[in-house]
Amino acid sequence: MVYLSPELQSRLSTPLKIGSVEVNSRVLQSPLSGVTDLVFRRLVRRYSPDSMMYTEMVNATGLHYVKQLPKIMEVDPQELPISIQLFDCRPDFLAEAAQKAVAEGADTVDINMGCPVNKITKNGGGSSLLRQPDVAEAIVREVSQAVEVPVTVKTRIGWSNQEINILEFARRMEDAGAQMLTLHGRTRAQGYNGPARWEWIGRVKEILSIPVIGNGDIFSVDAAVRCLEETGADGLMCSRGTLGYPFLVGEIDYFLKTGKQLPPPTAVERLLCAREHLQALYEYKGDRGIRQARKHMTWYAKGFPGAGSLRGDLAKIESVTAGVDLIDRAIEGLTGMGYAEGQEIEQRQAIAV
Ligand SMILES: Cc1cc2nc3c(=O)[nH]c(=O)nc-3n(C[C@H](O)[C@H](O)[C@H](O)COP(=O)(O)O)c2cc1C
CATH class of the missing domain: 1.10.1200 (Non-ribosomal Peptide Synthetase Peptidyl Carrier Protein; Chain A)
Incomplete structure:
Protein backbone atom coordinates (compact mmCIF):
# COMPACT_ATOMS: atom_id res chain seq x y z
CA MET A 1 0.00 0.00 0.00
CA VAL A 2 1.57 3.29 -1.08
CA TYR A 3 1.21 6.23 1.25
CA LEU A 4 1.06 9.87 0.21
CA SER A 5 2.29 12.02 3.06
CA PRO A 6 0.46 15.31 3.65
CA GLU A 7 3.81 17.09 3.16
CA LEU A 8 4.34 15.60 -0.28
CA GLN A 9 0.73 16.17 -1.32
CA SER A 10 0.86 19.80 -0.28
CA ARG A 11 4.28 20.38 -1.87
CA LEU A 12 2.92 19.15 -5.19
CA SER A 13 -0.59 20.60 -5.00
CA THR A 14 0.23 23.74 -6.96
CA PRO A 15 0.67 23.80 -10.75
CA LEU A 16 4.09 23.07 -12.19
CA LYS A 17 5.43 26.41 -13.36
CA ILE A 18 7.68 26.19 -16.41
CA GLY A 19 8.52 29.84 -16.96
CA SER A 20 5.26 31.42 -18.12
CA VAL A 21 3.53 28.06 -18.64
CA GLU A 22 1.49 26.46 -15.86
CA VAL A 23 0.77 22.75 -15.98
CA ASN A 24 -1.78 21.15 -13.65
CA SER A 25 0.15 17.94 -13.24
CA ARG A 26 3.53 17.00 -11.81
CA VAL A 27 3.82 13.89 -13.97
CA LEU A 28 5.10 14.18 -17.52
CA GLN A 29 5.08 11.74 -20.44
CA SER A 30 8.64 11.59 -21.71
CA PRO A 31 9.76 11.93 -25.30
CA LEU A 32 10.32 8.42 -26.70
CA SER A 33 11.63 8.09 -30.19
CA GLY A 34 9.54 5.68 -32.24
CA VAL A 35 6.83 5.67 -29.56
CA THR A 36 5.36 9.04 -28.53
CA ASP A 37 3.65 9.90 -31.79
CA LEU A 38 0.26 11.56 -31.93
CA VAL A 39 -1.52 8.21 -31.65
CA PHE A 40 0.28 7.15 -28.48
CA ARG A 41 -0.02 10.59 -26.91
CA ARG A 42 -3.80 10.54 -27.44
CA LEU A 43 -4.00 7.35 -25.40
CA VAL A 44 -1.83 8.78 -22.62
CA ARG A 45 -3.86 11.99 -22.65
CA ARG A 46 -7.12 10.10 -22.19
CA TYR A 47 -5.96 8.83 -18.81
CA SER A 48 -4.03 11.93 -17.82
CA PRO A 49 -5.89 15.01 -18.96
CA ASP A 50 -3.50 17.57 -17.46
CA SER A 51 -0.01 16.15 -18.03
CA MET A 52 2.65 17.57 -20.29
CA MET A 53 3.32 15.46 -23.38
CA TYR A 54 6.49 15.35 -25.46
CA THR A 55 6.93 14.58 -29.13
CA GLU A 56 9.65 12.26 -30.32
CA MET A 57 12.94 14.12 -30.76
CA VAL A 58 13.23 16.09 -33.98
CA ASN A 59 16.50 16.76 -35.83
CA ALA A 60 16.96 20.52 -36.28
CA THR A 61 19.39 20.18 -39.21
CA GLY A 62 16.93 17.91 -40.98
CA LEU A 63 14.21 20.52 -40.47
CA HIS A 64 16.39 23.25 -41.93
CA TYR A 65 16.58 21.43 -45.26
CA VAL A 66 12.96 20.37 -45.70
CA LYS A 67 9.95 22.44 -46.70
CA GLN A 68 7.32 20.24 -45.10
CA LEU A 69 7.31 19.54 -41.38
CA PRO A 70 7.86 15.87 -40.52
CA LYS A 71 4.88 13.94 -39.18
CA ILE A 72 6.59 13.55 -35.80
CA MET A 73 6.14 17.30 -35.24
CA GLU A 74 2.42 17.19 -35.83
CA VAL A 75 0.44 18.39 -32.84
CA ASP A 76 -3.28 18.01 -32.23
CA PRO A 77 -4.72 21.20 -30.69
CA GLN A 78 -6.73 18.92 -28.36
CA GLU A 79 -3.60 17.45 -26.77
CA LEU A 80 -2.04 20.49 -25.12
CA PRO A 81 0.05 21.06 -23.06
CA ILE A 82 2.81 19.72 -25.27
CA SER A 83 6.51 20.21 -25.72
CA ILE A 84 8.31 19.59 -28.99
CA GLN A 85 11.74 18.11 -28.39
CA LEU A 86 14.64 19.03 -30.66
CA PHE A 87 18.16 17.69 -30.99
CA ASP A 88 21.24 19.04 -32.71
CA CYS A 89 24.44 20.89 -31.88
CA ARG A 90 23.93 23.99 -34.01
CA PRO A 91 22.41 26.87 -32.07
CA ASP A 92 21.23 28.61 -35.27
CA PHE A 93 19.43 25.54 -36.66
CA LEU A 94 17.94 24.82 -33.25
CA ALA A 95 16.66 28.40 -32.97
CA GLU A 96 15.06 28.12 -36.39
CA ALA A 97 13.57 24.72 -35.53
CA ALA A 98 12.21 26.09 -32.26
CA GLN A 99 10.33 28.78 -34.16
CA LYS A 100 8.75 26.12 -36.34
CA ALA A 101 7.87 24.11 -33.23
CA VAL A 102 6.11 27.11 -31.72
CA ALA A 103 4.24 27.77 -34.96
CA GLU A 104 3.06 24.15 -34.79
CA GLY A 105 1.65 24.73 -31.30
CA ALA A 106 4.39 23.78 -28.84
CA ASP A 107 3.87 25.19 -25.35
CA THR A 108 7.55 24.69 -24.58
CA VAL A 109 10.60 23.65 -26.58
CA ASP A 110 12.83 20.98 -25.08
CA ILE A 111 16.44 20.43 -26.08
CA ASN A 112 17.71 16.87 -25.96
CA MET A 113 21.07 16.72 -24.20
CA GLY A 114 20.77 13.12 -23.04
CA CYS A 115 20.42 10.78 -26.01
CA PRO A 116 23.20 8.14 -25.82
CA VAL A 117 22.85 6.81 -29.38
CA ASN A 118 26.11 6.91 -31.37
CA LYS A 119 24.50 8.27 -34.52
CA ILE A 120 23.40 11.32 -32.53
CA THR A 121 26.41 11.84 -30.26
CA LYS A 122 28.99 11.56 -33.03
CA ASN A 123 27.32 14.54 -34.69
CA GLY A 124 27.59 16.55 -31.48
CA GLY A 125 23.98 16.17 -30.32
CA GLY A 126 22.26 14.44 -27.40
CA SER A 127 24.43 13.51 -24.42
CA SER A 128 27.65 14.60 -26.15
CA LEU A 129 26.61 18.15 -25.22
CA LEU A 130 27.47 17.25 -21.62
CA ARG A 131 31.06 17.32 -22.87
CA GLN A 132 30.53 20.59 -24.72
CA PRO A 133 28.99 22.82 -22.08
CA ASP A 134 29.90 25.98 -24.01
CA VAL A 135 27.93 24.76 -27.01
CA ALA A 136 25.05 23.63 -24.78
CA GLU A 137 24.96 27.05 -23.17
CA ALA A 138 25.01 28.81 -26.55
CA ILE A 139 22.11 26.61 -27.67
CA VAL A 140 19.95 27.49 -24.69
CA ARG A 141 20.74 31.21 -25.05
CA GLU A 142 20.07 31.36 -28.77
CA VAL A 143 16.91 29.28 -28.69
CA SER A 144 15.55 31.28 -25.72
CA GLN A 145 16.07 34.48 -27.69
CA ALA A 146 14.37 33.05 -30.76
CA VAL A 147 11.06 32.03 -29.15
CA GLU A 148 8.62 33.40 -26.60
CA VAL A 149 7.82 30.03 -25.07
CA PRO A 150 9.96 28.50 -22.30
CA VAL A 151 12.99 26.52 -23.36
CA THR A 152 13.79 23.42 -21.29
CA VAL A 153 16.61 20.87 -21.19
CA LYS A 154 16.57 17.10 -20.74
CA THR A 155 19.90 15.52 -19.89
CA ARG A 156 21.83 12.85 -17.98
CA ILE A 157 24.17 13.07 -14.97
CA GLY A 158 27.34 12.95 -17.07
CA TRP A 159 29.13 11.18 -19.90
CA SER A 160 30.58 8.39 -17.73
CA ASN A 161 31.40 7.65 -14.09
CA GLN A 162 34.67 9.51 -14.59
CA GLU A 163 32.85 12.52 -16.02
CA ILE A 164 29.85 13.23 -13.83
CA ASN A 165 29.53 16.98 -14.33
CA ILE A 166 25.81 17.53 -13.90
CA LEU A 167 26.08 19.99 -11.00
CA GLU A 168 28.08 22.52 -12.97
CA PHE A 169 26.28 21.72 -16.21
CA ALA A 170 22.81 22.19 -14.71
CA ARG A 171 23.79 25.52 -13.20
CA ARG A 172 25.07 26.69 -16.56
CA MET A 173 21.85 25.66 -18.29
CA GLU A 174 19.82 27.63 -15.76
CA ASP A 175 22.08 30.68 -16.14
CA ALA A 176 21.73 30.46 -19.92
CA GLY A 177 17.94 30.66 -19.63
CA ALA A 178 16.61 27.11 -19.34
CA GLN A 179 13.22 27.20 -17.58
CA MET A 180 13.17 23.57 -16.45
CA LEU A 181 15.63 20.71 -16.30
CA THR A 182 14.69 17.06 -16.60
CA LEU A 183 17.36 14.76 -15.27
CA HIS A 184 17.70 11.11 -16.21
CA GLY A 185 19.77 9.69 -13.34
CA ARG A 186 22.22 7.71 -15.48
CA THR A 187 25.43 8.48 -17.32
CA ARG A 188 25.69 8.17 -21.06
CA ALA A 189 27.97 5.17 -20.60
CA GLN A 190 25.28 3.42 -18.55
CA GLY A 191 22.80 3.56 -21.40
CA TYR A 192 19.72 2.14 -19.71
CA ASN A 193 21.62 -0.29 -17.46
CA GLY A 194 21.83 -0.34 -13.69
CA PRO A 195 19.49 1.55 -11.42
CA ALA A 196 18.92 5.26 -12.05
CA ARG A 197 20.91 7.27 -9.52
CA TRP A 198 18.20 9.46 -8.06
CA GLU A 199 20.64 10.97 -5.55
CA TRP A 200 21.94 13.21 -8.36
CA ILE A 201 18.43 14.46 -9.00
CA GLY A 202 18.28 15.50 -5.33
CA ARG A 203 21.64 17.26 -5.55
CA VAL A 204 20.64 19.18 -8.66
CA LYS A 205 17.31 20.13 -7.09
CA GLU A 206 19.21 21.66 -4.17
CA ILE A 207 21.17 24.06 -6.35
CA LEU A 208 18.68 25.17 -9.03
CA SER A 209 15.78 27.61 -8.80
CA ILE A 210 13.99 26.34 -11.92
CA PRO A 211 11.87 23.18 -11.67
CA VAL A 212 13.81 19.92 -11.68
CA ILE A 213 12.03 16.84 -13.03
CA GLY A 214 13.23 13.40 -11.99
CA ASN A 215 13.54 10.69 -14.61
CA GLY A 216 14.71 7.08 -14.63
CA ASP A 217 13.04 3.89 -13.38
CA ILE A 218 9.62 5.36 -12.68
CA PHE A 219 7.66 2.20 -13.36
CA SER A 220 4.93 2.46 -10.71
CA VAL A 221 3.11 4.73 -8.29
CA ASP A 222 5.34 3.36 -5.56
CA ALA A 223 8.55 4.27 -7.42
CA ALA A 224 7.13 7.71 -8.19
CA VAL A 225 6.46 8.46 -4.54
CA ARG A 226 9.90 7.19 -3.46
CA CYS A 227 11.65 9.28 -6.10
CA LEU A 228 9.75 12.43 -5.13
CA GLU A 229 10.42 11.82 -1.41
CA GLU A 230 14.11 11.02 -1.90
CA THR A 231 14.94 13.81 -4.33
CA GLY A 232 12.59 16.70 -3.54
CA ALA A 233 12.05 16.94 -7.32
CA ASP A 234 9.28 19.19 -8.62
CA GLY A 235 7.84 16.44 -10.76
CA LEU A 236 8.51 13.21 -12.58
CA MET A 237 8.81 12.03 -16.12
CA CYS A 238 7.72 8.48 -17.04
CA SER A 239 9.48 6.67 -19.87
CA ARG A 240 9.89 2.90 -20.38
CA GLY A 241 7.14 2.30 -17.83
CA THR A 242 4.67 3.62 -20.40
CA LEU A 243 5.62 1.18 -23.16
CA GLY A 244 2.47 -0.87 -23.72
CA TYR A 245 1.05 0.89 -20.68
CA PRO A 246 -0.30 4.36 -21.52
CA PHE A 247 -2.09 4.28 -18.15
CA LEU A 248 1.00 5.00 -16.03
CA VAL A 249 1.19 8.80 -16.18
CA GLY A 250 -2.51 9.05 -15.30
CA GLU A 251 -2.18 6.52 -12.46
CA ILE A 252 0.62 8.49 -10.82
CA ASP A 253 -1.04 11.83 -11.41
CA TYR A 254 -4.30 10.58 -9.89
CA PHE A 255 -2.46 9.26 -6.85
CA LEU A 256 -0.55 12.50 -6.28
CA LYS A 257 -3.79 14.47 -6.48
CA THR A 258 -6.02 12.22 -4.37
CA GLY A 259 -3.83 9.86 -2.35
CA LYS A 260 -5.85 6.99 -3.89
CA GLN A 261 -4.68 4.32 -6.29
CA LEU A 262 -6.71 3.59 -9.41
CA PRO A 263 -7.47 -0.08 -9.94
CA PRO A 264 -4.94 -1.44 -12.46
CA PRO A 265 -6.37 -2.20 -15.89
CA THR A 266 -7.34 -5.82 -16.40
C1 LIG B 1 12.64 3.57 -26.93
C2 LIG B 1 13.19 4.81 -26.26
C3 LIG B 1 13.19 6.00 -26.95
C4 LIG B 1 13.67 7.17 -26.33
N1 LIG B 1 13.61 8.35 -27.02
C5 LIG B 1 13.97 9.51 -26.39
C6 LIG B 1 13.82 10.77 -27.05
O1 LIG B 1 13.38 10.88 -28.21
N2 LIG B 1 14.19 11.88 -26.35
C7 LIG B 1 14.67 11.81 -25.06
O2 LIG B 1 14.98 12.85 -24.46
N3 LIG B 1 14.81 10.63 -24.43
C8 LIG B 1 14.46 9.50 -25.06
N4 LIG B 1 14.56 8.30 -24.39
C9 LIG B 1 15.00 8.29 -22.97
C10 LIG B 1 13.80 8.36 -22.03
O3 LIG B 1 13.03 9.51 -22.24
C11 LIG B 1 14.25 8.32 -20.55
O4 LIG B 1 15.09 9.41 -20.30
C12 LIG B 1 14.96 7.02 -20.19
O5 LIG B 1 14.31 5.91 -20.77
C13 LIG B 1 15.05 6.83 -18.67
O6 LIG B 1 13.82 6.64 -18.07
P1 LIG B 1 13.28 5.15 -17.68
O7 LIG B 1 14.37 4.49 -16.86
O8 LIG B 1 12.04 5.43 -16.88
O9 LIG B 1 13.01 4.45 -18.95
C14 LIG B 1 14.16 7.12 -25.00
C15 LIG B 1 14.18 5.90 -24.33
C16 LIG B 1 13.69 4.74 -24.93
C17 LIG B 1 13.70 3.45 -24.16
Missing part, protein backbone atom coordinates in the same frame (compact mmCIF):
# COMPACT_ATOMS: atom_id res chain seq x y z
CA ALA A 267 -5.60 -7.90 -19.07
CA VAL A 268 -8.68 -7.48 -21.22
CA GLU A 269 -8.62 -3.71 -20.83
CA ARG A 270 -4.98 -3.67 -21.88
CA LEU A 271 -5.76 -5.75 -24.92
CA LEU A 272 -8.67 -3.48 -25.86
CA CYS A 273 -6.25 -0.59 -25.61
CA ALA A 274 -3.73 -2.46 -27.78
CA ARG A 275 -6.39 -3.06 -30.40
CA GLU A 276 -7.35 0.59 -30.47
CA HIS A 277 -3.66 1.57 -30.68
CA LEU A 278 -3.12 -0.76 -33.64
CA GLN A 279 -6.15 0.51 -35.53
CA ALA A 280 -5.25 4.15 -34.90
CA LEU A 281 -1.63 3.63 -36.00
CA TYR A 282 -2.84 2.15 -39.26
CA GLU A 283 -5.29 5.00 -39.84
CA TYR A 284 -2.56 7.54 -39.13
CA LYS A 285 0.43 5.96 -40.89
CA GLY A 286 -0.86 3.23 -43.19
CA ASP A 287 1.36 0.15 -43.63
CA ARG A 288 4.26 1.83 -41.84
CA GLY A 289 1.90 2.05 -38.87
CA ILE A 290 1.47 -1.74 -38.91
CA ARG A 291 5.21 -2.30 -38.84
CA GLN A 292 5.56 0.16 -35.95
CA ALA A 293 2.60 -1.38 -34.16
CA ARG A 294 4.33 -4.77 -33.85
CA LYS A 295 6.60 -3.67 -31.01
CA HIS A 296 3.76 -1.86 -29.23
CA MET A 297 1.58 -4.96 -29.45
CA THR A 298 4.26 -7.13 -27.87
CA TRP A 299 4.59 -4.63 -25.01
CA TYR A 300 0.87 -4.84 -24.29
CA ALA A 301 0.76 -8.64 -24.32
CA LYS A 302 2.17 -9.37 -20.88
CA GLY A 303 1.12 -10.88 -17.60
CA PHE A 304 -1.70 -13.28 -18.50
CA PRO A 305 -1.94 -16.94 -19.59
CA GLY A 306 -0.97 -17.28 -23.25
CA ALA A 307 0.75 -13.87 -23.39
CA GLY A 308 4.05 -15.37 -24.60
CA SER A 309 2.65 -17.02 -27.70
CA LEU A 310 0.41 -14.01 -28.41
CA ARG A 311 3.52 -11.80 -28.34
CA GLY A 312 5.25 -14.04 -30.86
CA ASP A 313 2.25 -13.85 -33.20
CA LEU A 314 1.71 -10.10 -32.81
CA ALA A 315 5.38 -9.46 -33.60
CA LYS A 316 4.75 -10.76 -37.11
CA ILE A 317 1.44 -9.18 -38.10
CA GLU A 318 1.13 -7.96 -41.68
CA SER A 319 -2.29 -6.33 -41.44
CA VAL A 320 -4.69 -4.72 -38.99
CA THR A 321 -7.16 -7.55 -39.48
CA ALA A 322 -4.54 -10.14 -38.51
CA GLY A 323 -3.68 -8.17 -35.35
CA VAL A 324 -7.30 -7.54 -34.41
CA ASP A 325 -8.17 -11.22 -34.92
CA LEU A 326 -5.31 -12.32 -32.65
CA ILE A 327 -6.29 -9.82 -29.98
CA ASP A 328 -10.00 -10.68 -30.17
CA ARG A 329 -9.22 -14.38 -29.83
CA ALA A 330 -7.02 -13.66 -26.81
CA ILE A 331 -9.79 -11.57 -25.26
CA GLU A 332 -12.29 -14.34 -25.83
CA GLY A 333 -9.97 -16.82 -24.17
CA LEU A 334 -9.41 -14.57 -21.19
CA THR A 335 -13.12 -13.87 -20.86
CA GLY A 336 -13.75 -17.60 -20.77
CA MET A 337 -11.25 -17.82 -17.91
CA GLY A 338 -13.00 -15.05 -15.99
CA TYR A 339 -10.34 -12.45 -16.73
CA ALA A 340 -12.75 -9.84 -18.06
CA GLU A 341 -14.45 -9.03 -14.82
CA GLY A 342 -12.81 -5.63 -14.68
CA GLN A 343 -14.29 -2.44 -15.88
CA GLU A 344 -14.54 -1.47 -19.48
CA ILE A 345 -12.02 1.09 -20.59
CA GLU A 346 -14.66 3.83 -20.67
CA GLN A 347 -15.40 3.29 -16.99
CA ARG A 348 -11.77 3.61 -16.08
CA GLN A 349 -11.54 6.72 -18.17
CA ALA A 350 -14.43 8.22 -16.25
CA ILE A 351 -12.57 7.57 -12.98
CA ALA A 352 -9.32 9.02 -14.31
CA VAL A 353 -10.96 12.20 -15.55
